[in-house]
Amino acid sequence: MMNKIKTLVVAFLLISFASSAQTNDQPLKFGYTNVEYILLQMPESKQIESQLKTHSTQLEASLKQKYSEYEAKMQAYEKGASTMDKTIREDKEKELMNLNNSIQEFQRSAQTSLQQKEKSLVDPVIAKIDKAIKDVAKENNFTYVISNQALLAGPEGGDISPLVLKKLGVDPAKAQVQSEPAASKPAATTTPATPAKSNAKKKKN
Template sequence: MMNKIKTLVVAFLLISFASFAQSNDQPLKIGYTNVEYILLQLPESKQIESQLKDHSTQLENQLKNKYSEYETKLQAYERGAPTMDKTIREDKEKELMSLNTSIQEFQRNAQQSLQQKEKSLVDPVIAKIDKAIKDVAKENGYTYIISNQALLAGPEDGDISPLVLKKLGVDPSKAQTTAEPAAKPATPATPAKTPAKTPAKSNTKKKN
């Protein structure tokens, strides 16, 4: 989940950090924070990880069922192919190729489903962090808030992360110094193999 969250956070950083209008007699005040760090301190981060794991497990189990069905039918085909009537053999081959196509399509759809699920879970939390950052900036007179990932140097008191965490109901003193990366959902298995379209009876190989 960590890498995907980073992608979402980067997109957020590009469009969301805003300037706050100041009158000419007020000095320029710049603060910085790290949205990814804040996100991983929130209880929602663990909830997102858990829900993504559950969703991924459901998809994986369905894929395993499909692959198991394919393997069973493939093995039966390989055992019986040498003695099968041509019409029956061709029908079995079509069935296996159809199952293989179904497995590959399910893999593609599963990846998309997992990405959509993650986005639906992360986006509302990012929006909440965005609001908290802007509120802290306004309350403390900051002209700009930038990402500390783009900061080469700056004063420690420019870091508004503790103020943002407090605004979000998290005790800054209990925040992790380095957030643990969330577990990445497993990638679906590789596509099933496809039988030869018209295997010769005498050359059909037994599956290992």
């Protein structure tokens, strides 16, 4: 999800600067940066990671509670199924099936909830980075700013990341240097553990 947002931001930058260059007929000047790298250096990154971890932990706790209930009812069913009246047994089997469906639905909802939570936390920070990149590009007469992940080679002076970090109030000298920033993410989307399925075996009278 974050990579998609980053791609949209970079694409918007290219369109806006290209239009400006064509209007002002200025010499081309290229710069490059990495939105994800900048995000990782910002204080908000740790806050996002912490909030997502808390949200994920809460979802996982709810899922485990649901599965514990399912397992307890399954064990009770398997223990007494042979002596149950047919109507009671079928009712228990229906209850188990509904519980299992509820667990599967909760897992899907939990994943969606995590993605929405991540987006709500990341979007405002991406907007700040977007503005900082535009301001730096304008102040330093860069015609184009591209992602360094798509860059095969370029001059060291073309990297505007330190200038963007300064604009955001982050000291580049204290920022963690990452040669491959895309290898790590500021907030991992954790999928609640998927419980092993237990199938009720129907026993006929």
